[in-house]
Amino acid sequence: MKLIRIVAPPLAANCYLLIDEKKAIIDVGGDAEFILKAIKKYFEPKKLDYVFLTHSHYDHASAAGFFKGTSRIAIHEEELGLMRMQSFSPILGLRFKFFDPDIVLKGGERFCLGETTLEVIHTPGHSPGSVCFYEPNRKWLFSGDTVFAHGNFGRYDLPGGDAMKLLKSIEMLSKLDVENLYPGHEDLVEGNARESILESLKIAKMFI
Ligand SMILES: [Zn+2]
Numbered sequence: 001m002k003l004i005r006i007v008a009p010p011l012a013a014n015c016y017l018l019i020d021e022k023k024a025i026i027d028v029g030g031d032a033e034f035i036l037k038a039i040k041k042y043f044e045p046k047k048l049d050y051v052f053l054t055h056s057h058y059d060h061a062s063a064a065g066f067f068k069g070t071s072r073i074a075i076h077e078e079e080l081g082l083m084r085m086q087s088f089s090p091i092l093g094l095r096f097k098f099f100d101p102d103i104v105l106k107g108g109e110r111f112c113l114g115e116t117t118l119e120v121i122h123t124p125g126h127s128p129g130s131v132c133f134y135e136p137n138r139k140w141l142f143s144g145d146t147v148f149a150h151g152n153f154g155r156y157d158l159p160g161g162d163a164m165k166l167l168k169s170i171e172m173l174s175k176l177d178v179e180n181l182y183p184g185h186e187d188l189v190e191g192n193a194r195e196s197i198l199e200s201l202k203i204a205k206m207f208i
Contacts, residue, residue: 001115005188006038011059014184016142017042021114024050025071026133026142027184030058032066032097046070050111052118054144054184055130056083057158065097074103074111076122079129082160105131118142123173125166126154132173139179141193147173149187151199156208163208167201174201 002019008029015035016026019042028035028051039045051067053075054060061083064073075083084098103109107122118133126145133142145154147170156163174197181193189196 022049027060030062032063065099072102076129123169
């Protein structure tokens with residue numbers, strides 16, 4: 001299994017390419033040309049099996065529609081309304097190419113990519129249908145915009161955001177055994193990442 005981080009425009013979202021028996025990407029950013037070219041360094045983008053979206057914000061998801069028909073696109077059911085809302089308004093000159101997801105997540109699903117398994121955890125707060133993907137064997141957590149490195153955590157003041165739900169979600173994540181944290185922006189935490197999530201929880205409790 002190979003994990004590759006791709007930092008994608010427009011707002012430097014971390015996208016994670018997982019190359020196993022099956023090929024998947026977690027988040028795609030907002031620039032289809034950029035992400036397709038980045039994937040092409042490793043394999044033909046048409047061979048990508050899954051596009052998993054942590055949430056629908058345009059900086060993570062607006063290029064996803066370009067994978068429709070070749071990859072299976074997965075997003076949480078509570079994100080669909082927000083996604084439709086964004087599809088009507090070009091933000092920062094980007095157009096959210098609307099797509100019907102192939103897999104509507106509820107949380108609790110497991111996707112086996114080969115050596116790698118991804119478990120879906122519904123973590124609302126940053127947005128209603130935000131999810132994290134947990135790899136239980138390696139203890140990796142792909143946390144989207146719910147929790148970041150250095151004690152940071154996601155915004156809760158955007159449409160559909162909810163401070164109390166975010167706090168509960170971080171609390172839930174802090175109970176997981178996490179070795180590496182792969183967030184939706186900025187630095188990764190490799191090694192003892194649970195400590196980092198506990199730090200985020202501590203700070204979130206002071207501010208929320
Ligand atoms: Zn976001």
